[in-house]
Amino acid sequence: MQAWKLLRAALVTVVAGATLIAPATAMAADPPSSAIDVSKTSLNVGEEFTITQTVHNTASFTIVGAKAALFGKTGVSLPGMIELVGCTGAIICFPLDIEFRAALGDLPSGATRTVVFTFKVLDTAPESVTLQHQLLGDEYSFELFEGPTLTFAVAPVNADVSVGLTGSASGPRINYTLTVQNNGPATATGINVAAAYPAGLNYAGTTGCTRVGTTRNLNCAVASLASGASVTKTFSASAGLLTTGSFVATVQRTASSPTDSVAGNDKASKTCSILLGLLVRC
The missing domain is CATH 2.60.40.1530 (ntegrin, alpha v. Chain A, domain 4)
Incomplete structure (x- = not known):
C-alpha cells in the first residue's frame, strides 16, 4: 500500500512537470521602424506615382520631431530625378538637399504613422535608382532600410x-x-x-x-x-x-x-x- 502511494505521487510530479515546460504562445514581432510600398517601379518621364511610407517608433521613448525620410542609394539626389507633387498623412512634406522628408511631429513609443508621397518623374531622371528609407528624429535616427529600385524610360531627345x-x-x-x-x-x-x-x-x-x-x-x-x-x-x-x-x-x-x-x-x-x-x- 505504501508503495502504491509513492508511485502515485511520482506520477503527479511528472505530469505537473510536463505542464510547467509546455511551450508558451509566440509573441508577435514589432513592425520595422520604416517600410515603403511603391505604386509602380517602371516609369516614364512625366508619369506620376506614389510611395507609401509607414514608420513605427520601436524605441521605449517618444521621438521628438519625427520625420519619414526617403533617399536614393549611394547619395544620388532624389529631387534631381523626381518632383514632389503632394503628400498626405504628414504636417508637411518637402525636399531637403538630396532627399525628401515628411514632418510628423512627436511620435510616442509604439506609435505608427503612414505618409503617402506623390511624385512626378523629371526628364533629368537617370536609368534607375534604388530607394532607401528611414525614420528620423531631431536627436535620434533609426535603421536605414533599402527599398525597391525605380527604373526610368530614357526621355526622347527631340x-x-x-x-x-x-x-x-x-x-x-x-x-x-x-x-x-x-x-x-x-x-x-x-x-x-x-x-x-x-x-x-x-x-x-x-x-x-x-x-x-x-x-x-x-x-x-x-x-x-x-x-x-x-x-x-x-x-x-x-x-x-x-x-x-x-x-x-x-x-x-x-x-x-x-x-x-x-x-x-x-x-x-x-x-x-x-x-x-x-x-x-x-
Missing part, C-alpha cells in the same frame, strides 16, 4: 520646331512675319528657316533675317529656343507700278538640333493679291 507665316499690306508693300516655335520637349539649337519673297516683287528689307546676295532668298537663324518658346522675324517686299496677280511667299525650316520629330509643320506660305501695284490684299 525638338519639334514649327514655322508660321503671315502677311499684311501697307500701301504697295507686303510685310511678312515669320514665327518660329519650339514645341519641345528638348531645347532646340542651330535653327535656320529659309524664306523667299514672291517673284515679281522687290526686296524691301528685313529684321532678324539675312538676304542671300541679291536673290529673293533669306536665311532666318535662331541660335537657341527653349521648349514652349517662340520668336518672330520679319521681311518685306514691294510691288512695282502696274504689278498685278497672286504672289506667294514661302518659309521652310532647313536646320535644327536635336532631331525634329514632326515634319508636317516645317514649312508655311502666304498668298497675297496685287492689282496694278496699288491695291494689295493678303
Whole structure:
C-alpha cells in the first residue's frame, strides 16, 4: 500500500512537470521602424506615382520631431530625378538637399504613422535608382532600410520646331512675319528657316533675317529656343507700278538640333493679291 502511494505521487510530479515546460504562445514581432510600398517601379518621364511610407517608433521613448525620410542609394539626389507633387498623412512634406522628408511631429513609443508621397518623374531622371528609407528624429535616427529600385524610360531627345507665316499690306508693300516655335520637349539649337519673297516683287528689307546676295532668298537663324518658346522675324517686299496677280511667299525650316520629330509643320506660305501695284490684299 505504501508503495502504491509513492508511485502515485511520482506520477503527479511528472505530469505537473510536463505542464510547467509546455511551450508558451509566440509573441508577435514589432513592425520595422520604416517600410515603403511603391505604386509602380517602371516609369516614364512625366508619369506620376506614389510611395507609401509607414514608420513605427520601436524605441521605449517618444521621438521628438519625427520625420519619414526617403533617399536614393549611394547619395544620388532624389529631387534631381523626381518632383514632389503632394503628400498626405504628414504636417508637411518637402525636399531637403538630396532627399525628401515628411514632418510628423512627436511620435510616442509604439506609435505608427503612414505618409503617402506623390511624385512626378523629371526628364533629368537617370536609368534607375534604388530607394532607401528611414525614420528620423531631431536627436535620434533609426535603421536605414533599402527599398525597391525605380527604373526610368530614357526621355526622347527631340525638338519639334514649327514655322508660321503671315502677311499684311501697307500701301504697295507686303510685310511678312515669320514665327518660329519650339514645341519641345528638348531645347532646340542651330535653327535656320529659309524664306523667299514672291517673284515679281522687290526686296524691301528685313529684321532678324539675312538676304542671300541679291536673290529673293533669306536665311532666318535662331541660335537657341527653349521648349514652349517662340520668336518672330520679319521681311518685306514691294510691288512695282502696274504689278498685278497672286504672289506667294514661302518659309521652310532647313536646320535644327536635336532631331525634329514632326515634319508636317516645317514649312508655311502666304498668298497675297496685287492689282496694278496699288491695291494689295493678303
